[in-house]
Amino acid sequence: MSEDFKTRDGSAWMPDYLTAIDGATCIGCGRCYKVCSRDVMHLYGVDDEGAILGICDEDEDDDFDGELNRMIMVVDKAGACIGCGACSRVCPKGCQTHVPAAALAA
Ligand code: SF4
Ligand code: SF4
Incomplete structure (x- = not known):
């Protein structure tokens, strides 16, 4: 499967897919979002217990009812x-x- 991936000049290329972000460690700095061209991740609000409250609207300062x-x-x-x-190169935490495409296809 891995030989299916090539760069423009035909060189071997192995995609390294982002599969998860550890919510306990992430500081929500947004660096990964800024460099991603594919809209793969978004900022979400979490409560005191780490439960996800919902996606954060870029245009609103929502505190999810406190x-x-x-x-x-x-x-x-x-x-x-x-x-x-x-995204992996800019993450400070x-x-x-990330999982190589060959591992996901196996
Ligand atoms: S920046 Fe990260 S999430 Fe976005 S396409 Fe590249 S590897 Fe995937
Ligand atoms: S760059 Fe890292 S710490 Fe910053 S928001 Fe993305 S995953 Fe979280």
Whole structure:
């Protein structure tokens, strides 16, 4: 399966897909979101127990009726990832899980 992936010049290329972000470690800095061209992840609010309250609207300052404790990045469109690896290079917390395409296909 891995030989199916190539760069434009035909060189071997192994996509490294983002599959998860550890919500306990993520600080919601947004760096991964800014570099991703595929809209794979979004900021969500979580309460004191770490339960997800909902997606954060970029245009509104929603505190989820006072329940908001902090914000974390959630991989909510994993299927859109092209495995470029840009998000892993900018994450300051090492809280992302990436899986090579060959491992997912196996
Ligand atoms: S690997 Fe690339 S496409 Fe996938 S989530 Fe990260 S930045 Fe987006
Ligand atoms: S770059 Fe890392 S710490 Fe920052 S929001 Fe993304 S996953 Fe979380």
